[in-house]
Amino acid sequence: MKDWFHSVRTLVWKDLLQEWRSKDMLTAMFAFAILTLFIFNYAIELSPVNRAEIASGIIWVVIVFAGTLGLNRSFTAEQDQGCFDALVMAVPDVSAIYFGKMLTNWLVMLFVSLLILPIYSLLYNQSLFYAGFILVLVLGAWCYSAAGTLIAGMTVQTRMRDLLLPILLFPILMPVNMAVVKAAGGILAGAPLLDVQVWFVLLAAYGIIVTTVSILVFEYVIRE
Amino acid sequence: MSLEIRRVSKSFGQHRVLDGLDLEVQPGEPLCLLGRNGAGKTTLLRILAGLLRPEAGSIWLDDQQIDYAESHARHDIGLVMHQPFLYEHLTGVENLRFYARLYQVPDENVAIERAMAQVGMQRFGGKPVRAYSRGMKQRLTIARALLHSPSILILDEPYTGLDLQGSQAFNQLMLEQKQQGRIILMTTHDISHALPISSRFAFLARGRIAEELSNRNLSLEYLESWLTEKLAKSNSGQQRVTA
Numbered sequence A: 001m002k003d004w005f006h007s008v009r010t011l012v013w014k015d016l017l018q019e020w021r022s023k024d025m026l027t028a029m030f031a032f033a034i035l036t037l038f039i040f041n042y043a044i045e046l047s048p049v050n051r052a053e054i055a056s057g058i059i060w061v062v063i064v065f066a067g068t069l070g071l072n073r074s075f076t077a078e079q080d081q082g083c084f085d086a087l088v089m090a091v092p093d094v095s096a097i098y099f100g101k102m103l104t105n106w107l108v109m110l111f112v113s114l115l116i117l118p119i120y121s122l123l124y125n126q127s128l129f130y131a132g133f134i135l136v137l138v139l140g141a142w143c144y145s146a147a148g149t150l151i152a153g154m155t156v157q158t159r160m161r162d163l164l165l166p167i168l169l170f171p172i173l174m175p176v177n178m179a180v181v182k183a184a185g186g187i188l189a190g191a192p193l194l195d196v197q198v199w200f201v202l203l204a205a206y207g208i209i210v211t212t213v214s215i216l217v218f219e220y221v222i223r224e
Numbered sequence B: 001m002s003l004e005i006r007r008v009s010k011s012f013g014q015h016r017v018l019d020g021l022d023l024e025v026q027p028g029e030p031l032c033l034l035g036r037n038g039a040g041k042t043t044l045l046r047i048l049a050g051l052l053r054p055e056a057g058s059i060w061l062d063d064q065q066i067d068y069a070e071s072h073a074r075h076d077i078g079l080v081m082h083q084p085f086l087y088e089h090l091t092g093v094e095n096l097r098f099y100a101r102l103y104q105v106p107d108e109n110v111a112i113e114r115a116m117a118q119v120g121m122q123r124f125g126g127k128p129v130r131a132y133s134r135g136m137k138q139r140l141t142i143a144r145a146l147l148h149s150p151s152i153l154i155l156d157e158p159y160t161g162l163d164l165q166g167s168q169a170f171n172q173l174m175l176e177q178k179q180q181g182r183i184i185l186m187t188t189h190d191i192s193h194a195l196p197i198s199s200r201f202a203f204l205a206r207g208r209i210a211e212e213l214s215n216r217n218l219s220l221e222y223l224e225s226w227l228t229e230k231l232a233k234s235n236s237g238q239q240r241v242t243a
Helices: A004-021 A024-043 A051-074 A076-080 A083-090 A095-124 A130-153 A161-172 A172-190 A192-223 B043-046 B071-075 B091-104 B108-118 B132-146 B163-179 B220-242
Strands: B003-012 B015-023 B031-034 B058-059 B077-080 B152-156 B182-187 B202-207 B208-214
Touching: A004 A024, A004 A095, A004 B071, A004 B091, A024 A051, A024 A095, A024 B163, A051 A095, A051 A161, A051 A172, A076 A083, A083 B071, A083 B077, A083 B091, A095 A130, A095 A192, A130 A161, A130 A192, A161 A172, A161 B163, A172 A192, B003 B043, B015 B043, B015 B058, B015 B182, B031 B043, B031 B132, B043 B152, B043 B182, B071 B077, B077 B132, B091 B108, B091 B132, B108 B132, B132 B152, B132 B163, B163 B182, B202 B220, B208 B220
Parallel strands: B031 B182, B031 B202, B077 B152, B152 B182
Antiparallel strands: B003 B015, B003 B058, B202 B208
């Protein structure tokens, strides 16, 4: 187990260092997120009445679409240089590759979210910096990365990976999308914690189940 | 300790690439695998590395069947393939550090320094790999394969991109590995480079080892004529099959 965590830590270190140098994922995700925010800003007129309800949807749609760009890139670097084979040979357990990639995707998504929240606040004159709201995004991004990394691992070996990833991923994410929008909307509307508690539980359960299942099946997913 | 391949078969769709192949490689006796393009050399090496599963047959090391699900079985292999397995945005040293950590190499700094020196890349370790030439990438690839001191070296076209000096340095390195009793299996289309280090040559045709040649002071001329004859036979056989 110690070896497994050591491999995960090493993989995350490599991925983050590589991302910091290339900025492939970050640039694409951030640019896409900003553009989408601007489009929403022109397309949807927010009144003080519907603001809380709609803000959570807008933010989550922006994060999910930007996140898909990042997921597409996360395994491409390994595939382009054939590094995936070298990783499979070097790690004590192939599931460490999944967990390392999942953590990197999660951290990158959170970083992009952190950058777009103040921009949203400026554009819509609405603060989103509430502990509950941030927690929903953290949980939602975890669920998204857990499912997305597994699907990205499956589709990276196909020629139509850019198309296949969202087609396979979005249906699986339906419960996450619903829970994030409902929980975040409730928090922004000032609903009591008890009212939105069920959505937090749903997100946590989804994250735990998908992460566990992915760790168990990842080796079979990437083999031949 | 010897590596034994027993009746290994592998097909891709309808195309049978390996057909009950048997082969044995002794430590300290590097074997050079030859054959025409598409003969199945790379497929065999990928099976040996545990990256492909054979449909039938097994791989044995010291009378024990290798279970590639076990990490130590995979860890004991150093692999050089067509692709360099390197990260373009990391420096040469960072690439080696990454692999050294995954393999949990003790004294990683010493091991990295030694590996870079072995392939003559000490001066370029701080540069990103994307700035390397093909030959420099190949040198670093060889350093990566040797970094964790594996018992088995699987080398697919290791001379690709290497200049004369690089090829000579690589051969010197392989002679050292040979003396240390490593199991070395390589493929190449350039037998002039492989001749000084290979103890045996095996010709792969129709999914099996068609013929073997022991290197007892073979001349390059003899080896070339032998290989030309085998390739001609193999090609005519292939054409008959296709027709």
